[in-house]
Amino acid sequence: DAGITQSPRHKVTETGTPVTLRCHQTENHRYMYWYRQDPGHGLRLIHYSYGVKDTDKGEVSDGYSVSRSKTEDFLLTLESATSSQTSVYFCAISESRTGGTEAFFGQGTRLTVV
Amino acid sequence: AQSVAQPEDQVNVAEGNPLTVKCTYSVSGNPYLFWYVQYPNRGLQFLLKYITGDNLVKGSYGFEAEFNKSQTSFHLKKPSALVSDSALYFCAVRDAPYNFNKFYFGSGTKLNVKP
Numbered sequence: 001d002a003g004i005t006q007s008p009r010h011k012v013t014e015t016g017t018p019v020t021l022r023c024h025q026t027e028n029h030r031y032m033y034w035y036r037q038d039p040g041h042g043l044r045l046i047h048y049s050y051g052v053k054d055t056d057k058g059e060v061s062d063g064y065s066v067s068r069s070k071t072e073d074f075l076l077t078l079e080s081a082t083s084s085q086t087s088v089y090f091c092a093i094s095e096s097r098t099g100g101t102e103a104f105f106g107q108g109t110r111l112t113v114v
Numbered sequence: 115a116q117s118v119a120q121p122e123d124q125v126n127v128a129e130g131n132p133l134t135v136k137c138t139y140s141v142s143g144n145p146y147l148f149w150y151v152q153y154p155n156r157g158l159q160f161l162l163k164y165i166t167g168d169n170l171v172k173g174s175y176g177f178e179a180e181f182n183k184s185q186t187s188f189h190l191k192k193p194s195a196l197v198s199d200s201a202l203y204f205c206a207v208r209d210a211p212y213n214f215n216k217f218y219f220g221s222g223t224k225l226n227v228k229p
Binding site for chain 2: 042045
């Protein structure tokens with residue numbers, strides 16, 4: 001398995017509180033991604049990074065921010081959690097500018113906002 | 115615009131029979147295509163990919179997929195299904211070179227293999 005660790009694996013938080021999820025990789029891959037998985041929607045891209053301090057929005061970025069200060073760490077922050085952000089969050093990594101390589105996924109973080 | 119469609123939410127097949135999970139895509143440039151499998155409470159695992167070359171690609175666990183450029187399809191196949199193949203399957207595409215930073219995923223197809 002690719003060296004990707006997501007933390008925490010499970011979290012319950014209250015509406016309106018900030019939450020930070022962490023993705024740590026040991027593969028030195030350039031690209032890192034945050035997805036959310038919801039029934040009927042498959043995987044939707046929240047934000048991604050193509051290098052240290054280089055990030056961009058995905059299709060469902062509202063209410064989320066990210067930071068990447070080191071190659072190995074990609075943080076996802078829910079600025080003020082809402083019930084609609086209850087989901088399973090996956091981090092993924094990939095290498096190659098040419099797009100030839102696949103993405104490797106972490107084990108996921110199950111977030112419940114009450 | 116880039117997109118992936120998996121037209122079947124669920125596919126049911128008997129053990130030992132061939133299986134097909136369908137995927138069609140839309141990209142602006144050249145498609146780099148991928149299949150992933152997800153078991154309950156797990157992350158996605160890579161199965162196979164098409165980048166260029168032979169239209170029939172082989173991957174893990176006996177799966178294969180056929181790239182069809184004219185039909186913009188990349189269907190996943192296996193000659194003889196196993197009960198252990200029951201899982202959620204995702205097709206994904208990368209649009210090279212115009213939008214290669216992102217992977218676009220389909221909504222997933224649940225495969226049920228019955229004994």
